[in-house]
Amino acid sequence: MSHRLPQRRDVLRLLGASSLSTTVLPLFAQDAKLPKLVTVSGAITEVVYLLGAQAQLVGTDTTSLYPAAARSTPKVGYMRQLSAEGLLSLKPDAIIATNESGPAVVLDQVRSAGVKVEIIEADHSWGEVQRKVQAVGRAAARExxxxxxxxxxxxxxxxxxxRVAAAAGKGRKPRVLFVLSHSASPQVSGxxxxxxxxxxxxxxxxALGGFQGYRPMTAEAMASAAPDIILTSTQSIEAHGGVDRFWERPELALTPAFRKRSLITQDALLLLGFGPRMPSAVAELHEKFLAALA
Structure with missing residues (x-):
């Protein structure tokens, strides 16, 4: 069996520990007839708040921590470890989740009980963000x-x-290595x-290719990747005890990024969640990439 699944869980759990700033649209009048929702994804929950549909939320998963009000909603557990009993106890009209949620048998049980289940394909594209907005609009009756x-x-x-395309013609693209490092065994993304x-x-x-998913961060991988920039989440830095402790990892000393201490951090949900704040997340990263090469 592939080891990518538990590594993927590490990423999703990291998202669950993150926070994100956004602007919430004005509230619409609460209507008791509007569908009651459970959302399974921090990014999907954020869309609910952006559409002013938070009064329709009867439950969220543990990755749904922003805005602050979402933390006080009833929790259905971690997105990969859902239970039919927990979901059905909230009596939702619809559940909105991604194809990273499960187990599949649980979602099938919920469907069999007459609850609408919206599953959004997570393929790490702008289309994923669009699908999340559209799915929430349909399920919440706020199209x-x-x-x-x-x-x-x-x-x-x-x-x-x-803006990114215009900059691409003016110089080389930086080699960037993402490090998932919220535990004693850091991993790098392919x-x-x-x-x-x-x-x-x-x-x-x-900076790393030729494989899919995540692999352990090794000295050999660092030397061959030769990244100009190390990218990681703020949660990874916190788990390491700060930036100085992060740079103490011996594998990193073999990289060009180490010599320049070229490190970029961003909140995990903002960086990896593919939610409605993705334009601002990418814009911020782009500016930091340019500054690192200057």
Missing amino acids: AQARELQARLDAEWNQVQQ EKTAAHSVIGFAGGVN
Whole structure:
């Protein structure tokens, strides 16, 4: 069996420990007839709040920690360890989740009980963000508000990608290595990961390729990757006890990034969650990439 699944869980658990700043749209009048929702994904929960549908939330998963009000909602557990009893006890009309949620048998049981289950494909693309907005709009009976939000987000995304494309013709792309380091065994991201996609969207190149998912961070991998920049989450730095302790890892000393202490950090949910704040996350990363190469 592949080892990518538990490593993927590490990433999702890291998202569950993150926070994210955003702007909530004005509340709409509460209507008791509107569908009651359970959301299983911090990014999906954020969309609910952006659409002003938080009064319809009857439960969220443990990755749903922003905004602060979401922390006080009834919790259905970790997104990969859901239970039919826990979900059905909240009497939702709809559950909105990604294909990273499960177990699948639990979601099938919930469907059999007559609850609508919206599953969104998580493929680390801008389309994933769009699908999350559209799914929440449908499930919450707020499709007009969802179209308005999507139009705004699409405009922001297009502006950011135009800026990245313009910079690409003026110089080389930085080699960036994402390190998942919230435990004693740091891992690095290959292809088919959220980090890989985000690095590319921000105008960088993933310094590691040839494999999918995450692998242990080894001295050999660091030497061959030769990253200009190390990218990690603020939660990883906190788990290490600060930036200085992070740089003490001997594997990092073999990289060009170590010599320049070129480190970029970002909140885990903002960086890897593929939520509605993705345009601002990528814009921030792009500017930091340019500054690191200056």
